[in-house]
Amino acid sequence: IAEPILHFDAETxxxxxxxxxxxxxMCGWVQFDYSPASNVVIYPEQxxxxxxxxxxxxxxxxxxxxxxxxxxxxxxxxxxxLGVYNRATPxxxxxxxxxxxxxxxxxxxxSADLIRNFSPxxxxxxxxxxxxxxxxxxxxxxxxxxxxxxTLSPGAVFILFRRSGTGxxxxxxxx
Numbered sequence: 001i002a003e004p005i006l007h008f009d010a011e012t013x014x015x016x017x018x019x020x021x022x023x024x025x026m027c028g029w030v031q032f033d034y035s036p037a038s039n040v041v042i043y044p045e046q047x048x049x050x051x052x053x054x055x056x057x058x059x060x061x062x063x064x065x066x067x068x069x070x071x072x073x074x075x076x077x078x079x080x081x082l083g084v085y086n087r088a089t090p091x092x093x094x095x096x097x098x099x100x101x102x103x104x105x106x107x108x109x110x111s112a113d114l115i116r117n118f119s120p121x122x123x124x125x126x127x128x129x130x131x132x133x134x135x136x137x138x139x140x141x142x143x144x145x146x147x148x149x150x151t152l153s154p155g156a157v158f159i160l161f162r163r164s165g166t167g168x169x170x171x172x173x174x175x
Contacts, residue, residue, distance in 0.1 A: 004032070006049040007042060008081035016040070047081035047157035070174040076167045080160045086174060090151035093128060093139040095173060102168040105132030109142045116159040117152065
């Protein structure tokens with residue numbers, strides 16, 4: 001049983017599923033409908049998710065130098081699956097530069113843009129928003145607990161939900 005890789009396209013709000021096929025002499029990357037996928041381009045800022053079907057941990061490695069300058073990513077309205085891809089150290093929510101980029105804060109999670117962070121085991125998510133209320137500005141979880149100190153590890157994937165009908169350009173801080 002193959003372990004599918006989920007690739008979310010924020011612009012179309014569609015998810016593509018890929019897996020490695022090895023059957024009767026055929027092998028290679030294919031999409032869920034068996035069409036070839038080896039030529040699909042996945043950009044560094046796009047997050048991927050692997051749906052594990054087998055027990056145990058999986059270690060992924062990347063190679064090559066870290067990008068020494070900040071990277072700009074376009075965030076579309078709706079869900080965006082993003083990754084922390086150009087860092088060797090964790091980054092705090094306070095240091096993501098999202099509010100400066102136009103990430104919409106609000107007086108509640110129902111009125112603000114959201115970040116959903118996956119637990120390391122992939123079984124749960126925690127939702128954060130930027131509270132924009134005099135005297136309480138900053139990152140909070142949906143239980144209104146301060147969360148600016150929460151960190152995203154290098155390689156972490158998170159969902160950014162943009163409520164507005166317009167996108168924004170976000171610069172992920174460099175190392």
